[in-house]
Amino acid sequence: MKALAEPRRREILRLVRDEELPAGAIAGHFAVTRPAISQHLRVLKEAGLVDERRDGTRRLYRARPEGLAELRLYFEQLWDDSLERLKAEAEAEQRTIDALPPKPGQPHKEH
Amino acid sequence: MKALAEPRRREILRLVRDEELPAGAIAGHFAVTRPAISQHLRVLKEAGLVDERRDGTRRLYRARPEGLAELRLYFEQLWDDSLERLKAEAEAEQRTIDALPPKPGQPHKEH
DNA sequence: CGATATTGTTACTTGCCACTTACGTTAGCA
DNA sequence: TGCTAACGTAAGTGGCAAGTAACAATATCG
Secondary structure (H helix, E strand, C coil), rough: CCCHHHHHHHHHHHHHCCEEEHHHHHHHHCCCHHHHHHECCCCEEECCCCCEEEEEEEEEEECCHHHHHHHHHHHHHHHHHHHHHHHHHHHHHHHHHHHHCCCCCCCCCCC | CHHHHCCCHHHCCCCCCCCEEHHHHHCCCCCCEEEEEEEEHHHHHCCCEEEEEEEECCCEEEECCHHHHHHHHHHHHHHHHHHHHHHHHHHHHHHHHHHHHCCCCCCCCCC
């Protein structure tokens, strides 16, 4: 998640999304030095967002679809949970109201 | 996107995901001071991820589902494009192979 | 084996961000 | 009209992260 916070890393990820690219070619697309791109690639690799393959002295990078899918799932779950919980909570509250007619204060709802 | 990079902000967002909470109650869940939480809330508000509502001296915060949906859409698009492009590329390569039967070396796929 | 090319790694500097302390603001109440 | 409570805001500090320069590692070619 933190790996995607950096705009440059998102650009890199978009570059290697379709085709496998060597580190030098990736660095050629930006106005920063190769070491900077190399570090970005390491962050992306550790985050599971890109795959590295060695070919001679070069290293080819490509986006890892599973990593993207994982992030997508995270947001989907956050969103769906929001709807589900809202519904479940409304129902539970309704049951509480039905069960305790004269009680004025809600006992749970803690933190 | 950068707003979600901070773990504490993700926690805050999860807290106000279901129920509306005043700033003090939110700060009570963490070991940091209220001003820190206040700043986090401002970032989340500017990112369109939470809504603020004033009630007397208090300010109530709640997650904004549209903000989450937008982020989810971003990842979905990134993922879907990845699949589409991968398929299109595979088909294009297949056509290339079909078109040049006696050529020993692949013209593209440069390395 | 020596020379070159491609890349990663380390040490360092710079800039941003999270946090705290102190102060300002607004609403409710005696 | 004061007094308090619940916030936000401003200024300052510490730490992490991005970038650069110099160095190290590995493979290819003569």
